[in-house]
Amino acid sequence: MKATVTVSGRGLIAVPAKLRKAAGIRPRDNLIAETTSEGILLRPAVTLPVELYSSERIEEFDAAEAELARVLDAGAVKS
Numbered sequence: 001m002k003a004t005v006t007v008s009g010r011g012l013i014a015v016p017a018k019l020r021k022a023a024g025i026r027p028r029d030n031l032i033a034e035t036t037s038e039g040i041l042l043r044p045a046v047t048l049p050v051e052l053y054s055s056e057r058i059e060e061f062d063a064a065e066a067e068l069a070r071v072l073d074a075g076a077v078k079s
Contacts, residue, residue: 040042 003016012029023044025031030045032073 001019001022003019004072005013005015006015020026030047031042032045034041034043
């Protein structure tokens with residue numbers, strides 16, 4: 001699918017609805033723009049959620065790591 005787009009005076013382009021729909025691009029999606037030998041390629045940017053850890057959550061991680069260390073140490077003694 002091809003479409004002609006116009007670059008605004010501010011350097012903005014509008015991707016036609018048919019192209020957005022075909023590519024699965026939704027409002028507020030992030031795209032990566034890169035130059036290729038054929039021109040400019042737009043592709044979806046992968047975004048991952050970020051989890052901020054509370055003190056309680058960090059304590060859970062520490063406890064799990066300590067338990068794992070105990071299990072691994074017990075396995076090393078038996079071997």
